[in-house]
Amino acid sequence: MTERPRSIRRRRFLQGAGAGMALGALGGASAAAAHPGRAGGRGKADLLLHNGRVVTMDGGFAPAEAVAVKDGVVQAVGSDSQLRRFTNARTEVVNLRGRTVIPGVNDAHFHPMGLGTNQPPLTLDLSRDAVSSIAEIRDLVAEAARSKEPGEWIRGFGWDQGYLAEGRYPTRHDIDEVSPNHPAALREWSGHALWVNSKALEISGITRDTEAPPGGEIVKDGDGEPTGLLLEGAAGLVSVPPFTEEERRQGMRMAVDIMHRQGITSITDAGVAPEMVSLYRDLQGSGDIRQRVTVMISAGTPDLREALVGVRGIETDPAWLNVSQVKVRVDGVPTQARTAWLSEPYVGGGxxxxxxxxxxxxxxxxxLHEQVMTAHELGFQVGSHATGDRAIAAALDAYQAAVAEFGGKGLRHYIIHGDLTTPEDLERMAEAGFPVSFNPQIKRSLSHQLVDVIGRERTDYQWPYRSALDLGISVGSASDAPVVGVPDFRAGLAAMLTRKSLATGEVFGADQIIGLEEALATYTTAGAWQDRAEDWKGTLAEGMAADLAVLDGDLLDTPAEDIVDIPVSMTVVGGEVVYDASNDAPAPTASPASAASGLARYMSTGCCDV
Known part of the structure; x- marks a missing residue:
């Protein structure tokens, strides 16, 4: 057999395939073999990883030594001596040298287009990693203006007023002088606030007399003039041109590359227009991206029923493109934005x-009930963005009404975020079989800022992992990228194991701490269960999809607080190596600056639809 201890070549994703191939043929034997009920591949393995700690998540937590992959699925798992018989001269062999293999991360709530198009060169990086003051942002805008033709838009993303040296919100006057002929639209980290210059206000027709849409605010100065800061729905008044088709494709490719560097092999794209289905189909079919995607159609789509019937008619391979969910948005977020719907007031009222x-x-x-009923009747699973306890209760009411009207259908409707789910509603979810998707990476980054917003008791309780798991609820974990900047499941693991604030080290909710096996399950088996795909992905058992990540260290023996520093050294999707750190730039880890950059946006405006 051929030993390749440090790196292995990337196989072509679609050998012999041209652009425009039918999606049903995507990945050749790999995609077909990854469907439910398939046995492990016969013959010699395509890939063998050995001399490591293979955490299968297939019952028990004791690691195996090796895993063999054939035709895109797991062929066998066991000891080095047991699996050596699966190799020959054509088998790619990787000596793990004690490294850890886990099932590929299933990020249960993601916004890949937002993540990709928020990257340079498409958008200025205004995160805490990149800037620390309004003055530095002004310099970046000035540089962008010099490189663009007059009239071209300048986009930026990631600024966080809580970490700007000036200690205040920015205004149009801060950037007007350096961009008089270029409209500028700079989105705050959470996506719920937009900072624009005077040129952008002029083009958009926003004046002192413009009325903000319901739930939005045009911030004005003492003279009643717009400051250039637009909150929530008011940001939609700015007519920023959409990204071009090629820019969207470039953004999606960059997003998938980031995912692979972080060990992510499956995502749920939360709340998109129906047109995204065709874009995914094209990108996957042409080999531009190799990633498993579950698509959630936004419930706010005009003529929702007609749209759902339409996307249901698009031929896809559900092992790669699963169009089966609808996203409902019930409320906002329990942060400084104070837009989550609560039963008890925020600190200071409301x-x-x-x-x-x-x-x-x-x-x-x-x-809400109409959206849920429509989706349920047509056989679509519903995920509801609900963070406040009243919003969560309302979503559960709608789910139960739909089940009573049409029967359960095994759809597994779930709560997205579920920050402040009450103990009573957790019991209701457990009884009804409704899962939840929590956000531990956000917990790690924001807890220290929330005490002044929702009080200490609710801050400690927020995202009650221990309580939910003890009731038998299926709990998934998700990054909500690009809210968190880099979608880093290792930071999420650290959050679940310690409940410590990234900024202060203080523990928020020690009684909700869970163990490593439980935490890893939220990123693997629970994500597969949420996707109703637990019979073919989420574990490294024989016949399951060969989606896996290799960590450059011993995950099982690493202290909880140090897990975030373990690099991802390899990612495999459907048996194909899509990331190999030895042949590539090292994957970024979540520094305090990068994590807080995305989180700042969540604090001020909310999380989604970015």
């Missing part, structure tokens, strides 16, 4: 409200 369409609470709740 309880937030739903963000659903409707002129009254009754109309908003009717919209």
């Amino acid at each position: 309880t937030g409200a739903p963000v659903l369409p409707g002129d009254s609470l009754e109309e908003q709740l009717a919209t």
Whole structure:
């Protein structure tokens, strides 16, 4: 057999395939073999990883030594001596030298287009890693203006007012002088605030007399003039041109590259327009990206019923492109934005409200029920963005009404975020079989800032992993990228194991700490269960999809706080090596600056639809 201890070549994703090939043939034997009920491949292995610690997540937590891959699925798992018989001269062999292999990360809530198009050169990097003051942002805008033709837009993303040296929110006056002929739109880290210059206000027709849409705010100065800061729905008044088709493709390729560097092999793209299905189909079919994607169609799509019937008719291979979910957005976030819908007031007053369409609470709740009923009737799984306890309860009410009307259908409707799910509603979820998707990386980065917003008791309780798992609820974990900057499951593991603030080291909710096996399951088996794909992905058992990540260290013996520093050295999707650190730049890790950059946006405006 051929020993390759340090690196292995990347196989071509689609050997002999041309652009425009049918998606059903995507990945050749790999995609076909990854469907439910398939046995492990016969003959000699294509790839063997040995002399390591292979954590299968297939019952028990004791690691094996080796894993063999054939035709895109796991052929066998066991000891080095047991698996040596699966090799010959054509087998790619990797000596792990004690490194850890885990099932590929299934990130249960992700915004890949937002992540990719927020990267340079498409968008200025204004994160805490890149800038520390309004003055530095002004310099970047000035540089961008010099490189663009007059009238071209300048985009930026990631600024966090909490970490700017000036200690204040920015205004249009800060950048007007350096960009008089270029409209500039700089989105805050959470996506719920937009900073623009005077040129952008002029082009968009925003004046002192412009009314903000419901739930939005045009921030004005003492003279009643717009400052250039637009909050929530008011940001939609700015007519920033969409990214071109080629820019969107470039952004998606960059996003998938980031995922592979982080060991992510499956994602749920949360809340997209139906047109994204065709884009994914084209990118996967042409070999531009190799990533398993579950698509959530936004419930806010016009003519939702017609749209769902339409996407259901698009031929896809569900092992790679699973169009089966609908995203409903019930409320905002329990941060400085104070847009989560709570039963008890925020510190300082107010309880937030739903963000659903409707002129009254009754109309908003009717919209919620209509969206859930439509999706459920058509056989689509529903995930509801609900962070406040009242929003979560309302979503569960809608789920139970749909089940009562049409039967369960095995759809596994779930709560997205679920920050402040009450113990009573956790019990209701456990009884009904409704799962939840939590956000530990956000917990790690923001807890220290929330005490002044929702109080210490609710901050400690937020994302109650221990309580949910003890009730038997299936709990997934997700990054909500690009909110967190780099989507880093290792930071999420550290958060679940310690509940410590990244910034202060203080523990928030020690009674909700869980163990490593439970935490890793939230990123692997629970994500597969959420996707209703647990019979073919999520574990490294014989016949399961060969999606895996190699960590350059011993995960099982690493102290919880140090897990975040273990590099990802290799990622395999459907049996193909898509990332090999020895042949590539090292994957970025989540530094305090990068993590807080994305989180700042969540604090001020919310998480999603970026």
